[in-house]
Amino acid sequence: MKVAIVYDSKTGKTRRAAEEMAAMVRDAGHEYSVHPVQEADPAEVAAADAICIGSWTQGLMLILQHATQATIDFIDLLSPLHGKPAAVFCTYLVATGKMLPKMADRLRARGADVTGQFKVRGPMAAKSFGEWVRTLEKGG
Numbered sequence: 381m382k383v384a385i386v387y388d389s390k391t392g393k394t395r396r397a398a399e400e401m402a403a404m405v406r407d408a409g410h411e412y413s414v415h416p417v418q419e420a421d422p423a424e425v426a427a428a429d430a431i432c433i434g435s436w437t438q439g440l441m442l443i444l445q446h447a448t449q450a451t452i453d454f455i456d457l458l459s460p461l462h463g464k465p466a467a468v469f470c471t472y473l474v475a476t477g478k479m480l481p482k483m484a485d486r487l488r489a490r491g492a493d494v495t496g497q498f499k500v501r502g503p504m505a506a507k508s509f510g511e512w513v514r515t516l517e518k519g520g
């Protein structure tokens with residue numbers, strides 16, 4: 381399987397989280413790509429077997445949290461995903477509100493089967509991300 385990881389990071393935490401996720405994907409025997417949303421090619425990402433999209437949390441700390449506009453715009457650019465497995469993730473400081481379910485809905489609107497939602501309060505992969513990786517078939 382090839383897993384495409386795309387992230388938006390302002391100060392580097394989401395980038396480091398995405399890179400750690402990429403290492404977990406690699407260690408599980410899959411191929412991966414990892415790109416900032418500003419450089420990712422929507423056609424290449426849509427062609428992967430599984431997709432992970434992450435953003436830093438933008439909002440008023442306790443309320444109105446959302447993914448960045450660049451993240452949302454990127455999701456909307458993806459061609460139909462025909463039930464491909466997908467996950468959304470974010471890094472945050474205080475609270476994420478409905479940000480992850482909203483990202484998941486947006487990705488579902490592109491046809492993805494969103495089976496993972498992960499949040500971390502720092503520059504690392506969520507521990508439970510490994511379980512999501514294990515749901516992907518090897519070599520598929």
Ligand SMILES: Cc1cc2nc3c(=O)[nH]c(=O)nc-3n(C[C@H](O)[C@H](O)[C@H](O)COP(=O)(O)O)c2cc1C
Pocket residue numbers: 388389390391392393394395436437438439440441442443444445471472473474475476501502
């Ligand atoms: C303008 C701004 C708004 C933020 N709003 C929130 C928020 O609503 N909730 C929260 O938990 N963290 C919020 N944060 C914190 C960041 O989401 C958090 O530090 C994140 O890990 C940064 O990721 P990055 O290093 O990849 O940019 C905000 C940060 C900034 C700069």
